Amino acid sequence: MSSSVTIAEASTSSxxxxxxxxxxxxxxxxxxxxxxxxxxxxxxxxxxxxxxxxEYAQRLQERLLEMAATRKSHASPYLRGKRIFYYGGDMQxxxxxxxxxxxxxxxxxxxxxxxxxxAVITHIVTTDNPPKYPFLRLCSLRSLKEIPDHIPTVKxxxxxxxxxxxxxxxxxxxxxxxxxxxxxxxxxxTAEQIEDAxxxxxxDFKLMFHAAFKERLDAGITPYISKARPKxxxxxxxxxxxxxxxxxxxxxxxxxxxxxxxISEFTLDRIEPKESEIRDFDSSSLxxxxxxxxxxxxxxxxxxxxxxxSSRESAASRTLNNPELDPLASFYEQAxxxxxxxxxxxxxxxxxxxxxxxxxGGKCVPEHAVSRKRGFLCDSKPDEHTDCANQDxxxxxxxxxxxHKAKLSAEDNWRVYAYDKAIRALRSYPTRIRSxxxxxxxxxxxxxxxxxxxxxxxxxxxxRIGYEKTExxxxxxxxxxxxxxxxxxxxxxxxNGCRTLDDVRARKGGIRLSPCQEIGLKYYSDINSxxxxxxxxxxxxxxxxxxxxxxxxxxIEIMGSYRRGKADCGDIDILISRPPNDGKTHQGVLRKLxxxxxxxxxxxxxxxxxxxxxxxxxxxxxxxxxxxxSLRRRIDFLTVPYASRGAAxxxxxxxxxxxxxxNKMGYSLNQRGLFQGVIRNPSNRLEKLDxxxxxxxxxxxxxxxxxxxxxxxxxxxxxx
DNA sequence: AGGCAATACTG
DNA sequence: CAGTAT
DNA sequence: GCCT
Numbered sequence: 033m034s035s036s037v038t039i040a041e042a043s044t045s046s047x048x049x050x051x052x053x054x055x056x057x058x059x060x061x062x063x064x065x066x067x068x069x070x071x072x073x074x075x076x077x078x079x080x081x082x083x084x085x086x087e088y089a090q091r092l093q094e095r096l097l098e099m100a101a102t103r104k105s106h107a108s109p110y111l112r113g114k115r116i117f118y119y120g121g122d123m124q125x126x127x128x129x130x131x132x133x134x135x136x137x138x139x140x141x142x143x144x145x146x147x148x149x150x151a152v153i154t155h156i157v158t159t160d161n162p163p164k165y166p167f168l169r170l171c172s173l174r175s176l177k178e179i180p181d182h183i184p185t186v187k188x189x190x191x192x193x194x195x196x197x198x199x200x201x202x203x204x205x206x207x208x209x210x211x212x213x214x215x216x217x218x219x220x221x222t223a224e225q226i227e228d229a230x231x232x233x234x235x236d237f238k239l240m241f242h243a244a245f246k247e248r249l250d251a252g253i254t255p256y257i258s259k260a261r262p263k264x265x266x267x268x269x270x271x272x273x274x275x276x277x278x279x280x281x282x283x284x285x286x287x288x289x290x291x292x293x294x295i296s297e298f299t300l301d302r303i304e305p306k307e308s309e310i311r312d313f314d315s316s317s318l319x320x321x322x323x324x325x326x327x328x329x330x331x332x333x334x335x336x337x338x339x340x341x342s343s344r345e346s347a348a349s350r351t352l353n354n355p356e357l358d359p360l361a362s363f364y365e366q367a368x369x370x371x372x373x374x375x376x377x378x379x380x381x382x383x384x385x386x387x388x389x390x391x392x393g394g395k396c397v398p399e400h401a402v403s404r405k406r407g408f409l410c411d412s413k414p415d416e417h418t419d420c421a422n423q424d425x426x427x428x429x430x431x432x433x434x435x436h437k438a439k440l441s442a443e444d445n446w447r448v449y450a451y452d453k454a455i456r457a458l459r460s461y462p463t464r465i466r467s468x469x470x471x472x473x474x475x476x477x478x479x480x481x482x483x484x485x486x487x488x489x490x491x492x493x494x495x496r497i498g499y500e501k502t503e504x505x506x507x508x509x510x511x512x513x514x515x516x517x518x519x520x521x522x523x524x525x526x527x528n529g530c531r532t533l534d535d536v537r538a539r540k541g542g543i544r545l546s547p548c549q550e551i552g553l554k555y556y557s558d559i560n561s562x563x564x565x566x567x568x569x570x571x572x573x574x575x576x577x578x579x580x581x582x583x584x585x586x587x588i589e590i591m592g593s594y595r596r597g598k599a600d601c602g603d604i605d606i607l608i609s610r611p612p613n614d615g616k617t618h619q620g621v622l623r624k625l626x627x628x629x630x631x632x633x634x635x636x637x638x639x640x641x642x643x644x645x646x647x648x649x650x651x652x653x654x655x656x657x658x659x660x661x662s663l664r665r666r667i668d669f670l671t672v673p674y675a676s677r678g679a680a681x682x683x684x685x686x687x688x689x690x691x692x693x694x695n696k697m698g699y700s701l702n703q704r705g706l707f708q709g710v711i712r713n714p715s716n717r718l719e720k721l722d723x724x725x726x727x728x729x730x731x732x733x734x735x736x737x738x739x740x741x742x743x744x745x746x747x748x749x750x751x752x
Numbered sequence: 753a754g755g756c757a758a759t760a761c762t763g
Numbered sequence: 764c765a766g767t768a769t
Numbered sequence: 770g771c772c773t
Contacts (some may be wrong), residue, residue, distance in 0.1 A: 436770095443770085449756065450770030478771045516762090518767050546762070548767090592769095605769090640761050640768085651760060653768080668769075683758090684769085691757045702758055718758085 083136075084127040084631050085118070089146035092138050109141025110194055117145045119158040119167055124633055133157075133188060140195070147624040148172075151646075155252070156185040158244040162163025172626045172652075173640055176247045184252025190242030421464045425485050428494045429455050432484075435500040438508040440519055454481045465489065507531045513560050515552030515639065515666075551637045555655060558664040562600040569594070570658050571604055571665065574634055575625075579608065582624050586610050587677060591670075591684040603666035604656070605684055609677045622650050622671055627654070636664060648673045649704075672703065678731035679705040686749050694739055705729030706738060 083091075116137055120130035134144045137157075145153045148171035156179070158167065168175065179185060234305060243249045293375055421424055433451035436444045457476040465471050471482040488494055504526055510533060511522035528541025536543065545553065552559060561711070572590045579588050592605035608625075610618035623645040629635040635656050642650040652669040672680045682690070683703040694701040701709040710724035728734040 446756065449770095449772045451757095452772075476771065480770065516767065520766060548762075603769095643761075651769085655762085684761070688757065695755095700758080717755095 043510065072588065084124065084628070085120060085126040085130055086146040086628050086631060088126040088131055089118070089134055089144040092134050092144050096138050096143075096437070107139045107141075107535065108195075111137055111140040111142030111191070113154070114142040115145050115152060115154045116142050117153045117156050118149050119162055120167065121159045121162060123748045124631065129159075133191075133496065137191070147627045150183060151620065153183060155245070156183060157191055158185065158187055160187050160189065162187075162244050164245065165203065168637075170627050170630050172623045172630075172638070172645065173340075174641060178246055178253065179248065181251055184239045185244045185248045186239060186242040186252075187244050193242065273509050291380055303499065309718040383729070390660060420459055421462060422458050422485075425465070425488045426455055426458050428488050428497065429458070429481070429484065432494060432497050432500065435497065435505050435508060437512065438505040438519065438522070440523055450478075451481070452478070503531070512537065514549055514556060515559055516546055516548040517552065521549075548639050551639065551655065553638075555664045559655070559666060561663065562602050563663070563665050565594065565599050565601060567658055567665070568601045568604050569660065570665070571634070571656060572606065574632075574658070575606065575629065578628055578632075579621070580623050582621055582628070583610065583616075583618065585614070585616075586618060586621065587674065589681065591681060595681075595746045596749055598744075603668065605668045605670065607677065607684065608669060608671045610673045611668060611674050611679075617648055617674075618671055619646065619648055621668060622652060625669070626652060626654075633657075633660065635667070649676075670703070676704045676729045678733070678735060679703055682732045682735055685746050690739070690741065693741070697739060699727070699739070700724060701739075706735045 038483075043693045064493040105306060114137075115486075116139065118130065118134055120127060120133065122130050126134075137144050148156070164176070171179075173179065176185070184190075191584045239252045240249050243251070266643075431452055433448055433455065436447050436451065452473075453476040457474050461474060465485060466473075468482050468486050470487045471477050472479070477485070484494055484496065507526050507530065508519065509521040511517050511525055511530070514533075514536070525536060525541070525543050528543050529545060530536050530540050533553070533556060535541075536545075539545075568590070572594070576588055579586050586607040589607045590604065591607050592603065594604065608618055608621065610621070612615070622642070626635060636653050637655040639652070639655065641654040642652060648671060650669070650671045654667055655664040656667040657664050670680060670684065679701070680703045683701065689699045694706060698708065700707045707724035708727050709722060710720060711722035713719035713721055728738055733743060
């Protein structure tokens with residue numbers, strides 16, 4: 033083992049030196065001159081600069097091209113044809129060891145693939161004792177079982193052993209690199225040299241001796257069998273807008289060198305490192321926090337199909353998609369955002385981001401568990417709520433609503449729904465309510481609620497709250513504040529004797545937590561607090577350039593409350609797509625992006641992964657943070673076929689009422705499009721008897737037009 | 753009296 | 764399939 | 770709970 037390190041490092045320095053003497057910059061040398069993240073002072077670092085493994089691998093590939101152009105390495109290319117994903121256990125920055133090993137792989141004819149992509153790689157090579165869970169996270173895998181059988185997972189020692197035992201050190205003519213890829217054998221050029229010859233290459237049982245994980249001892253030895261979880265076929269959109277979707281047969285097919293994932297070439301081949309793009313994110317030069325979606329790529333990305341492109345588009349709406357069209361527009365947007373922050377603040381108005389969550393949580397969470405009522409804690413606005421003429425009423429109803437959320441019955445469910453609606457209506461009601469009749473006249477306020485309103489107005493109190501507010505309800509609400517815990521689980525825990533979060537932490541009553549719930553518990557207060565808008569902007573501004581470095585043509589937008597201009601956000605929703613007009617798609621991008629974000633420590637935990645990364649339509653949920661001293665924040669990534677981007681934006685930035693309106697008009701709106709003629713089974717609403725016809729999906733505009741909704745700026749989209 | 757959005761992941 | 768989440 |  034120590035010998036392997038020695039070899040690797042020796043090779044590093046020798047190859048660097050060789051390249052340097054040619055007067056070319058090596059990858060390592062380039063790395064040294066690269067500006068470093070967060071070096072705002074601009075002072076140069078004396079020590080070597082930090083580079084992520086991805087970047088390092090990318091540069092190595094560049095250097096490889098140079099070398100090929102100039103002259104050949106005299107090292108034996110016994111790794112030719114091996115496309116190796118190397119896992120060094122170093123997340124943030126590539127260590128010396130990692131760099132050395134990557135250099136070594138390249139030098140011996142192998143290809144270093146910067147990200148785990150089962151369609152591309154032939155081998156996974158790791159350190160001697162790779163930590164399993166970090167490895168899985170980095171690859172966005174739920175378990176090792178998801179790695180295809182034809183890809184061996186071996187330790188570095190496997191590479192070294194191949195070097196020392198190789199039979200024929202002479203470089204083969206080396207025409208083809210990929211064909212022998214799956215045989216996985218660095219032990220001599222045997223496999224490659226027989227190549228397409230008569231007998232199949234000998235199986236390399238030595239793989240087992242170097243297996244990185246015992247779970248995968250025989251990986252690479254058994255024939256290729258996809259273990260990908262089968263996923264029910266998704267419905268093609270009826271309007272046939274979905275030309276870009278990959279068919280199931282395609283996606284299940286065996287990896288093939290020529291047609292790898294559409295964008296992988298950006299990662300595999302020449303990656304222009306673009307320091308400035310990648311690292312500028314925390315210099316203040318990129319977006320200010322009020323200008324969603326701005327970047328130097330924005331204009332290209334619009335590509336003739338802007339999301340909200342239309343003549344009716346207001347200045348501000350263009351701003352959102354194309355800020356650079358009008359420099360003043362950004363101020364306009366900012367002004368409105370601030371104004372809204374002042375007026376509506378506290379989020380309480382949108383149904384998407386109920387701030388409440390486990391109220392009463394304050395009792396159990398010593399930390400800064402927020403008084404969700406106000407949903408602040410972090411933001412900048414001094415003057416919080418008030419402004420609503422009936423704020424006291426709203427507060428009481430909200431409190432009652434939360435109490436009902438702890439109940440199991442479907443009835444209470446709908447009760448909550450109704451309170452929600454009434455509260456939203458009250459929030460936008462301009463004047464102080466004076467009578468029962470006046471209250472009743474408000475849409476969403478019925479007899480019962482009107483009575484309650486009067487009681488609050490007259491007594492300043494709601495007796496109902498007092499007698500609903502019992503110990504069990506309080507505890508259950510606290511538990512429900514844990515991500516992944518709903519009313520049933522919370523109820524169960526209560527029944528098992530848990531009363532506080534500490535009880536849960538102690539697993540009182542023998543309760544069990546899913547992995548997701550453990551994360552939810554660990555970061556209870558983080559997750560239940562909102563972030564200032566500026567933090568969401570910072571995070572998005574870090575992520576966007578990274579995504580664009582994977583594929584510059586990506587369409588990437590932030591949605592949700594941020595896009596609606598809120599002053600604080602409960603989470604970050606990011607939409608990713610890609611115009612397919614050059615025959616490529618964003619297929620495969622998400623996994624790479626996630627891996628890179630994990631490496632950089634931006635993503636910290638996964639909450640749920642898509643069933644398969646092969647589709648164009650994916651959902652990811654996780655936690656992220658801006659830097660090591662920030663709180664964890666909820667983040668979602670959604671990818672959709674390009675033709676659905678309008679529907680997706682609408683779906684995730686508008687609220688429920690739009691979907692309701694669509695229903696009333698006989699349409700059905702989902703994240704893929706607006707459909708007409710959907711017929712559902714009356715007894716089972718979830719079953720579609722007829723999928724209907726898609727009538728719109730590309731832009732928000734066309735959908736809104738059909739629904740008869742006047743264009744609204746995202747930040748105006750509170751209610752239908 | 754019946755609807756109240758629609759859909760994906762987890763175990 | 765039930766539970767949870769968006 | 771409210772609405773149709």
